[in-house]
Amino acid sequence: MQTGMLYVVATPIGNLEDITLRALRVFKEADYILCEDTRVTGKLLAHYQIKTKLKRYDAHSSESLQAQIIEDLHNGKQIALCSDAGTPGISDPGVHLVAQLRTHSDVKIVAVPGASSLTAAFSIAGLAGNQFTFLGFVPHKKGRQTFFTEVAEATIPVVFFESTHRIMKALQALAESAPQKRITIAREITKLHEEVVQGSPSEVLAYFTASTEHQKGEFVVMVS
16 A cells, blocks of 8 residues: 655745755645645746646644545545745644644655745844744734743844734834844845845834835844
């Protein structure tokens, strides 16, 4: 009986050229591809003329869908899992499927590495040392104060993600709780409007307050 394979495939975080030859091959050969949004992944596949079937798999997917995926893998299917951008399983619902499959010995889970905004941002920040703490996305309500206290007290760089609608609140919180720290923000990495902004919390806050058009996009925040 053929062993089922789940390929965890990294996709570009902006520039469509940032995909590996292996990832393209896996997408072509898979029985189907699990993705957060079929429209987003569909554009990527169309760019490379790949016609593999897409199935939506996100944080709201049903238990019946998950059961079907596991059954398909038990039957020897080759399935690719990707997120809208970057590496699945990092602040991404795909981690739930991978965690469950770790209890199934007849399924092999294979990483197909590639783009990651986390490592891409850190590589161009110029932060000394080889350690950092990654905290994912900032909590919306519960645990928010504890989150920024942890950032302020950290002795090694801390990295987290923030969205367009919440970046200013995060910068205000850093200016209040960690005024002595240095912030590096990587915005829209690999995209047309990519930029890196560095300075004290108050300096970075002032920059984005004055440049409202720069408050849009995906943000990787590094506090050192």
